Amino acid sequence: MQYSIILKNKVGEAEWFDDSLLPFMIPVRVLPLLMADWAEKRGFCQDCGLDTCCHPINEDGYKYCTILFYDAIKPKWKLRDVV
Numbered sequence: 001m002q003y004s005i006i007l008k009n010k011v012g013e014a015e016w017f018d019d020s021l022l023p024f025m026i027p028v029r030v031l032p033l034l035m036a037d038w039a040e041k042r043g044f045c046q047d048c049g050l051d052t053c054c055h056p057i058n059e060d061g062y063k064y065c066t067i068l069f070y071d072a073i074k075p076k077w078k079l080r081d082v083v
Contacts, residue, residue: 001026003064006054007081014083022073034072039065053082 004018032038036045036055045051048067056064070079 001058003056003058005056005066005077006083007077008083017077026073030072034064034068036063036065039068044068050079050082 001022002018003022004016006014007017009015026034039045044065044067050066053066055066056069058064066079066082069075
């Protein structure tokens with residue numbers, strides 16, 4: 001799966017991070033649980049400081065919950081770098 005997200009670069013400016021290809025497939029049963037709309041329906045976004053920031057978006061345009069995605073996928077970027 002390939003996805004994009006806006007992150008701070010080394011200078012602290014925002015830029016698209018879109019060279020992110022996961023080295024594995026996300027299991028079909030797990031993928032819906034990472035979606036932003038699933039998290040929002042359950043009230044996870046109410047107190048989330050990252051709700052107004054960029055979310056990971058896959059090549060089909062689906063938006064993921066940043067925190068659930070980060071926890072499940074363990075990407076190379078850090079939550080503090082999300083813009």
